[in-house]
Amino acid sequence: MTATTGHDIPARAAGTEPIIEIAHLTRRFTSRRSETVALDDVSLSVRPGEFVTIAGPSGCGKSTLLKVVAGLTRATEGDVRLYGKPVTGPQREIGFAFQRSALLEWRGVRKNILLQAEMRGMDRRRAEERADHLIALTGLTGFERALPHELSGGMQQRVALCRALLHEPRVLLMDEPFGALDALTREQMNIEMNRIWRETGTTVVLVTHSVPEAVYLGSRIVVMSPRPGRIVETLEPGLPDRREYGPTLADPRFTAAAERLRDLLGASHAPE
Amino acid sequence: MVTTQEARPTPPSARGPRPRTTRAAGTPGSRALTLLAESWRPVAVLLALFALWWFVAWRELVPAYLVPSPGAVAETMAADWAMLLEHTWVTTLETIVGFVLAAVIGVAAAVLLVYSRTAEKSLYPLILFAQVIPKIAIAPILVVWFGFGMTPKIVLAVLIAFFPVVVSAVAGLRSVDPELLEMSATMGASRWKTFRKIRFPGALPQLMSGLKVAVTLAVVGAVVGEFVGADRGLGYVLLLASGNLDAPLLFADLILMSLIGVVLFVLVEVLERLLIPWHASRRGNLALATV
Numbered sequence: 001m002t003a004t005t006g007h008d009i010p011a012r013a014a015g016t017e018p019i020i021e022i023a024h025l026t027r028r029f030t031s032r033r034s035e036t037v038a039l040d041d042v043s044l045s046v047r048p049g050e051f052v053t054i055a056g057p058s059g060c061g062k063s064t065l066l067k068v069v070a071g072l073t074r075a076t077e078g079d080v081r082l083y084g085k086p087v088t089g090p091q092r093e094i095g096f097a098f099q100r101s102a103l104l105e106w107r108g109v110r111k112n113i114l115l116q117a118e119m120r121g122m123d124r125r126r127a128e129e130r131a132d133h134l135i136a137l138t139g140l141t142g143f144e145r146a147l148p149h150e151l152s153g154g155m156q157q158r159v160a161l162c163r164a165l166l167h168e169p170r171v172l173l174m175d176e177p178f179g180a181l182d183a184l185t186r187e188q189m190n191i192e193m194n195r196i197w198r199e200t201g202t203t204v205v206l207v208t209h210s211v212p213e214a215v216y217l218g219s220r221i222v223v224m225s226p227r228p229g230r231i232v233e234t235l236e237p238g239l240p241d242r243r244e245y246g247p248t249l250a251d252p253r254f255t256a257a258a259e260r261l262r263d264l265l266g267a268s269h270a271p272e
Numbered sequence: 273m274v275t276t277q278e279a280r281p282t283p284p285s286a287r288g289p290r291p292r293t294t295r296a297a298g299t300p301g302s303r304a305l306t307l308l309a310e311s312w313r314p315v316a317v318l319l320a321l322f323a324l325w326w327f328v329a330w331r332e333l334v335p336a337y338l339v340p341s342p343g344a345v346a347e348t349m350a351a352d353w354a355m356l357l358e359h360t361w362v363t364t365l366e367t368i369v370g371f372v373l374a375a376v377i378g379v380a381a382a383v384l385l386v387y388s389r390t391a392e393k394s395l396y397p398l399i400l401f402a403q404v405i406p407k408i409a410i411a412p413i414l415v416v417w418f419g420f421g422m423t424p425k426i427v428l429a430v431l432i433a434f435f436p437v438v439v440s441a442v443a444g445l446r447s448v449d450p451e452l453l454e455m456s457a458t459m460g461a462s463r464w465k466t467f468r469k470i471r472f473p474g475a476l477p478q479l480m481s482g483l484k485v486a487v488t489l490a491v492v493g494a495v496v497g498e499f500v501g502a503d504r505g506l507g508y509v510l511l512l513a514s515g516n517l518d519a520p521l522l523f524a525d526l527i528l529m530s531l532i533g534v535v536l537f538v539l540v541e542v543l544e545r546l547l548i549p550w551h552a553s554r555r556g557n558l559a560l561a562t563v
Contacts, residue, residue, distance in 0.1 A: 072454050092460030102451045106473050106550040118469065119459035147550055 017084065018045035019171060019203050020069055025078035027064055038064045040228035042078075048170070051197050051204045053218030055211070057265060061229030062207045063099070066173050069205070070096055082171070092120070095164035095202075097174040101156040103148040109159050110135065110144040116166040127166065134162040137196065154185035158192075165200065174206040178213065190216055191245050198241055211265065215258045216248060223264045232264055340519040345527070348520040355509075360528050362505040363494050366422055367532060370429025371490035375483060377430065378437025383467075385438075386445040396442075403435045408496050415501040425497030425505065432493035433486035440482025444475025477551045480544040487540050491533045506532075 027039040038061035046052050054062045067073045068080055071091040080087045082094070103112050110131055117127030135141055138158040148156055157177055164172060178186045190213055197204055197217075208214050214221050221235040237257035239248060248254050322342065328334055329341035336344070349356065381399070385392045407428060414424035448471050456466040498507025506529050513521035 070458055090457035096458040098451050102455045119461035
């Protein structure tokens with residue numbers, strides 16, 4: 001069942017072909033001694049322009065789900081499609097932001113972002129212009145030459161975000177990108193993430209185990225249970241795309257969804 | 273489309289000017305001072321040892337044919353400098369060629385071992401086993417095979433210096449963060465690009481440690497090669513001097529050998545500084561130096 005059904009779902013998300021389609025996905029990890037079911041019969045489709053957050057306790061296979069979509073790990077059973085085509089190997093038509101920022105420690109900020117262009121063989125001048133635009137967009141101006149170890153955790157994640165957005169991917173997959181940040185920086189990153197999403201129109205799937213993050217960012221919140229990972233419920237609080245942080249947190253639609261999400265996650269944590 | 277009037281907070285860390293880092297070295301004067309502050313201790317120990325040597329020789333606590341006085345050694349060096357220089361050059365050349373070959377072959381072998389499971393399974397145990405064979409014992413065979421020229425010395429230098437290069441390069445190439453490889457895959461990067469831009473630079477810190485060990489071993493290889501059969505080089509001169517009980521020449525020769533090792537080691541250090549200024553080990557050094 002759905003807790004709340006939104007009335008003002010963004011227009012761009014309505015009535016279009018799904019950009020990601022996951023049908024009956026199961027992922028098992030087998031070792032000599034045991035078999036772990038990471039994902040069990042997960043079905044989910046994401047429409048263009050949506051911001052889907054996947055919330056669940058640690059070890060519920062939500063990162064695996066993201067990696068299956070990116071083609072970094074295979075599905076054991078089921079069908080995964082990206083842009084209508086079945087995912088068989090690593091996908092390059094996406095942007096991927098990792099849990100740890102995965103920056104090259106010998107490259108400065110700008111060069112780390114431009115790695116994306118070098119690997120893809122993009123036009124250098126266009127890529128540089130785009131990189132400078134993203135650097136400005138994420139407030140990294142003045143740090144272009146700084147090495148990763150000279151940056152704070154939040155800034156490192158901004159660099160990773162710029163890198164993931166450099167080639168203007170239609171889909172951005174984010175694996176707990178703000179998990180390692182302190183609460184305050186995380187809030188700021190959430191606000192910026194919402195703005196970047198609106199300004200770029202990118203479809204985003206973000207994995208998180210933070211309740212406020214999931215509800216504040218998601219136009220749709222997919223709640224998962226721990227092992228085996230299943231989708232328990234999908235929440236659509238129907239908040240407007242543009243969200244001021246403070247007012248949104250006080251919005252009854254937000255609080256209702258957050259409470260429901262907390263209940264669901266709490267229930268799945270309960271001892272058996 | 274979107275009129276942005278909302279507050280856009282920037283984190284406090286982003287507001288200030290670019291942080292000053294330890295990478296920014298001080299003025300030349302202060303740099304010389306820190307160099308002095310760092311190096312006075314080993315220099316002091318060296319001077320003490322030298323003083324002890326001088327004292328022993330001066331008081332003739334040990335016969336002069338066993339331990340010559342520093343003065344006698346210096347005289348020999350001054351008198352025979354042309355001869356010594358020529359032989360030093362020969363040994364240096366053998367060492368450098370041997371070291372460079374060992375580095376190239378070692379890195380190539382490491383790449384093969386890391387990228388091919390078959391090669392790893394069939395070759396790596398053999399390389400480890402081959403390391404157990406005393407290389408010095410191979411020297412006579414090399415003379416039989418390659419004659420008295422530079423070749424057997426270079427081959428021996430390669431054989432001795434190869435192992436630390438392979439081991440460190442394999443360790444370095446393997447230590448790449450798997451997440452970086454996944455990231456590279458989502459960028460659609462080719463294997464070669466992934467190697468060139470991610471794997472190899474990431475392996476450099478460990479590789480450089482291996483190269484530093486290798487360069488000192490290459491000197492040993494060259495000298496031992498000269499012991500076994502040569503008509504040139506510092507190893508050959510050492511044998512001659514030993515046969516003639518020419519202690520000053522022995523000591524002069526030994527000093528020159530050590531000098532080759534030290535100079536080449538410093539050169540590799542400089543190379544390291546140029547290649548991986550970003551690495552934590554380098555940062556640590558400089559941070560301490562600026563204290």
